[in-house]
Amino acid sequence: MPSWAGTVGLGCADARLRVHIGNRPALAPFDQPDGVMALTNGEIAAIGQACGNGWRKVFSVYAKLVHQLPQSLFEAGQGRQRWQQYRDAQLLQPGSETALLYSPPVAQPAEPCWQILMGRGYGSEVAAQAGIPLTWLDGQFAVSPNHGVILCPYFDYRQLTNARxxxxxxxxxxxxxxRQPS
Structure with missing residues (x-):
């Protein structure tokens, strides 16, 4: 069980990269997990196949993001030559330090983490509900540095492009x- 009580989603219980999403895959048990549920090999592919191309894109963009983080800040995403390998063998699995959360961000997390809010409408709404003020940098990104929160476009190739x-x-x-735990 994660240290942030009441959190629901998919991934690693001690995630340092927490991506918050406003929808859930329409496939049990992934739609209603009890807490944060780590995935196993093949489950990302199964969700993508059962729930459509949109979910495959979410997982692929998430893997591309992790793969681009420098090892000095996020070692968990390293060691794979391609982001596709990371997505299929490590993303949202135990030890990945990644989570895809259905619950809102925490205003004052107890541990160092990034909280990414996916999508302008959803992100703005849950940040306000959690009491997290956002500063808009442009039409795509907003930040709340004191809370470790970044609002970004939805994880889709057209919205969160490689440049974004x-x-x-x-x-x-x-x-x-x-940072990588010692």
Whole structure:
């Protein structure tokens, strides 16, 4: 069980990279996990196949993001030559330090983490509900540095393009919150 009580989603219980999403795959048990549920090999592919191309894109863009983070800040995403390998063998699995959360961000997390809010509408709404003020940098990105929160476009190739992934990585590096545990 994660240290942040009431959190629900998919991934690693001690995630340092927490991506918050406003929808859930329409496939049991992934739609209603009890807490944070780690995935196993093949489950990302199964969700993508059963729930459509949109979910495959979410997982692929998430893997591309992790793969671009520098090892000095996020070692868990390293060691794979291609982001596709990372997505299929490690993303949202135990030890990956990644989570895809259905619950809102935590205003004051107890541990260092990045909290990424996926999508302008959803992200703005849950940030306001959690009491997290956002500063808009442009029409695509907003930040709350004191809370380790970044709002970005939805994880889709057309919305969070490769150039925007690079921008998101740069914003994450500016805050430099998570580091590999010793």
């Amino acid at each position: 992934i690079e921008r998101l990585v740069a914003l994450m590096m500016q805050g430099e919150t998570p």
